[in-house]
Amino acid sequence: MAESNATQVILTDDGLKIIKAQSTADTAASQAGNADSAALIAQSTANAAKSVADSNYNYANSEIAVQSNATAKAQSTADNAFSQATTAIDNGKVTSQAVTDLKDGSELTIADLENGLATKVANSDYASYKVQTASQIAQKVDNGTFSAYQTTTADLIAQKVATSDFSAYQATTAKEISSKVESSDFKTYQTQTADMIASKVSKKDANNVNLIPYSSHFTTPLTGWTLMDWGATDRKLLVTTHNFYQNGTGALLYLNTAQNGTAAAGSNRFPLSPNTTYTFQFKAFASSNVVGANVYLLTRTYGSTNDYDIVHGLFTNLVTSPSHIDQYTVTFTTGANDNEGYIRVDNIGSNNSASSGLFFTELKLELGGVATPYVYGGQDSMISQMSDDINLRVTKDGLIDQINIQAGNTLISSSGQLTLAADTIYFDTKKPVIIPSANITGTLNGKTIHGGNVINDVNNTAKFYPTTISSDGHIYTTGFNSADAMQTDLSTGSLTTKYRATNTTSSNNQYEAYDATIQADQIVLLAGHTNGKDMSFSQSLTGGNQDGYVLISPLDGLTLHGDTQQITFNGTSDDVTPKGIIITPYGNINPNGTQNIWYVGNGPTMKTASFGIDGSGANNIQFNRSLDIGNFNINTYHTITSSDNGPIHFNRANGSSVDIFAATVNYTSLVKSSLLSVKKDVKKADTAYWAQLVNSIDLATYQYKTDDNTSHLRLSSIVDDVNVTKQWQLPDVFISRDENGKLSGVDDSVLLNATLATVQEQQKQIDQLNGHNMELEARLNKLEAKLNG
Numbered sequence: 001m002a003e004s005n006a007t008q009v010i011l012t013d014d015g016l017k018i019i020k021a022q023s024t025a026d027t028a029a030s031q032a033g034n035a036d037s038a039a040l041i042a043q044s045t046a047n048a049a050k051s052v053a054d055s056n057y058n059y060a061n062s063e064i065a066v067q068s069n070a071t072a073k074a075q076s077t078a079d080n081a082f083s084q085a086t087t088a089i090d091n092g093k094v095t096s097q098a099v100t101d102l103k104d105g106s107e108l109t110i111a112d113l114e115n116g117l118a119t120k121v122a123n124s125d126y127a128s129y130k131v132q133t134a135s136q137i138a139q140k141v142d143n144g145t146f147s148a149y150q151t152t153t154a155d156l157i158a159q160k161v162a163t164s165d166f167s168a169y170q171a172t173t174a175k176e177i178s179s180k181v182e183s184s185d186f187k188t189y190q191t192q193t194a195d196m197i198a199s200k201v202s203k204k205d206a207n208n209v210n211l212i213p214y215s216s217h218f219t220t221p222l223t224g225w226t227l228m229d230w231g232a233t234d235r236k237l238l239v240t241t242h243n244f245y246q247n248g249t250g251a252l253l254y255l256n257t258a259q260n261g262t263a264a265a266g267s268n269r270f271p272l273s274p275n276t277t278y279t280f281q282f283k284a285f286a287s288s289n290v291v292g293a294n295v296y297l298l299t300r301t302y303g304s305t306n307d308y309d310i311v312h313g314l315f316t317n318l319v320t321s322p323s324h325i326d327q328y329t330v331t332f333t334t335g336a337n338d339n340e341g342y343i344r345v346d347n348i349g350s351n352n353s354a355s356s357g358l359f360f361t362e363l364k365l366e367l368g369g370v371a372t373p374y375v376y377g378g379q380d381s382m383i384s385q386m387s388d389d390i391n392l393r394v395t396k397d398g399l400i401d402q403i404n405i406q407a408g409n410t411l412i413s414s415s416g417q418l419t420l421a422a423d424t425i426y427f428d429t430k431k432p433v434i435i436p437s438a439n440i441t442g443t444l445n446g447k448t449i450h451g452g453n454v455i456n457d458v459n460n461t462a463k464f465y466p467t468t469i470s471s472d473g474h475i476y477t478t479g480f481n482s483a484d485a486m487q488t489d490l491s492t493g494s495l496t497t498k499y500r501a502t503n504t505t506s507s508n509n510q511y512e513a514y515d516a517t518i519q520a521d522q523i524v525l526l527a528g529h530t531n532g533k534d535m536s537f538s539q540s541l542t543g544g545n546q547d548g549y550v551l552i553s554p555l556d557g558l559t560l561h562g563d564t565q566q567i568t569f570n571g572t573s574d575d576v577t578p579k580g581i582i583i584t585p586y587g588n589i590n591p592n593g594t595q596n597i598w599y600v601g602n603g604p605t606m607k608t609a610s611f612g613i614d615g616s617g618a619n620n621i622q623f624n625r626s627l628d629i630g631n632f633n634i635n636t637y638h639t640i641t642s643s644d645n646g647p648i649h650f651n652r653a654n655g656s657s658v659d660i661f662a663a664t665v666n667y668t669s670l671v672k673s674s675l676l677s678v679k680k681d682v683k684k685a686d687t688a689y690w691a692q693l694v695n696s697i698d699l700a701t702y703q704y705k706t707d708d709n710t711s712h713l714r715l716s717s718i719v720d721d722v723n724v725t726k727q728w729q730l731p732d733v734f735i736s737r738d739e740n741g742k743l744s745g746v747d748d749s750v751l752l753n754a755t756l757a758t759v760q761e762q763q764k765q766i767d768q769l770n771g772h773n774m775e776l777e778a779r780l781n782k783l784e785a786k787l788n789g
Helices: 016-031 038-043 046-063 069-090 097-104 110-117 123-140 143-160 163-180 183-200 687-695 748-788
Strands: 225-227 236-240 252-257 263-267 277-286 293-300 310-318 326-333 340-347 356-367 402-406 409-413 449-451 467-469 475-480 484-491 494-501 510-519 523-531 546-553 557-562 579-583 589-593 597-601 607-612 627-629 632-634 640-642 699-702 714-717 735-737 743-746
Touching (some): 236 263, 252 340, 277 293, 687 748
Antiparallel strands (some): 225 263, 236 252, 277 356, 523 546, 579 589, 597 607
């Protein structure tokens, strides 16, 4: 059975294996007559080799790319044949120019392969041959039988062909091949072989890369999947196991709710190619009361900040089995703006208000329209190699992807996507791994990441990097210059920026320092100093190191503390110099710059109250609306009102009544407090004395200098505050003085009561006169009676 051309070739994106397989197939086709054993090859003639090679192409059409143990046997035989032919070529036994070109490293590109291999076997023929051949091999040769064949064949070869004989056969075969296979024939075989490979193997057969990260092997805490924050209020996303999947040993994701509402989970985002065909598959089952399941691919374009822009409904209202796990597959094409996306899986809800669960795992999204076996995200299990002793040369112009290995250097280059996938990927290096640009879709656990090199500054004694991401969740950025050092620390729920001066003029070695922290419930601004240089940003600005602080909190408002902590308003853009107010740490309002007043109101033309705050005191306090002070109201209509109808008192600070100065006073009643309980040294007044004083007063008519011709004539006593020798008599007891002893006017209260004493004194005199008159009248009556009698 001739198998020399049954070479397994599966293409990957880098194209290297196809070129390697082409070289092997071309060489084997032109040199191997029968690959069943090395002995038969050595004994065949060149003509027989050519004839068998032709028939082998037909056989290869049905067996190429069939993965089985029988293929390994054909591979081994082809390797032996190739080794013999190569030896012959190296010994000068084959002179064909085509062979020589291949030996020396001709430029054979992917285009050469694809153009030539397309005519040998059609895709439809290959699909039929592949199924038939796989079935036949499975029926004819099992693993046990093949092992027996392998042992027997090895024994036969050892018996039939001695080393010396094989050397002779080798030389003879090389000569025969050289004479029987012309360069033109080889070119034909080369084209046929290329056509066969192109028809048997295409990119979709080898593309098994899974774009979805964390698509199985789920762990707790869960990575790569998020429970959506909407839908059923009792929604849950858990990692669990079930006997339906890997006999209860494999992890599943479990979406649970007892409500008639959605419980949804989303994967991490992954890149997509627009206008490209993809195939999605996943495994799932659910409890019998699950209404159904939805699976969406939610995509967006580059630069979009939306959660998603486009919805691809991969499965909608899918009812999965409650008794076993099934695999579901769908093929679709992305749109022109689909650049990245994520998978969302929905448990639509419970149909009976009892707990319902959707179980799913092994999600896979891959390029192409064919579903290939599941692999964990990023893996590619379809790469197959030829034997490792084949030397393949590809020139740069014919190179699509490459793996170059030299002493001390290894290059892996891809024009598309290069994926490394495993449970653990370990970079074993003494020096840092350099990645110019990277998108990490999963997690990076337990590591500290530095951006750039250690900052080159004399003050960087702590060896800070420009940026550091620590494993405890902090992100630090640090900078130094000639005047100061600054560091920002971003951690969970907090952003802190620290300033540290690098120079000081302080005699006690204190350096200026500031800290600012933004937290969820407050903003903290600290001002202070450090004792010595704090280039590690470790000294706290509290206690004795604190000079002041400002706190802004939604709970406590704004808090100021310190000698310089104040709120300053500097005016508008039209103010060349600062103009406004300053609110001090005590809450007082001071003028800033040329500001003279501070007002409260609806605007400059509708002031409620205006307060003069200038240093000269030239600006008054003015209220433009009624003023209520307790039960006391002062309105804008010249009225002072007692709001509760009670009396209005004017008192001194000690509680006693205060003097009131006014012009005309209109009143309905005048009451003087004359309670005995508040008086002392009470004695009966000498009315004659007070009457005498009243009678000594000089009365005058007059007008005030401010009166006009409409003012009425006034009458009163005169307080002579002009002449040293008083020209107007007014006893001093009737004169009122202010707190400084200065004459202020007539004390009408004393004068009124002195007038009352005068009236009383006059009444006494009237009574005496009335008595005397009555006595005279009696005498007169007696006299008249005598005269008449």
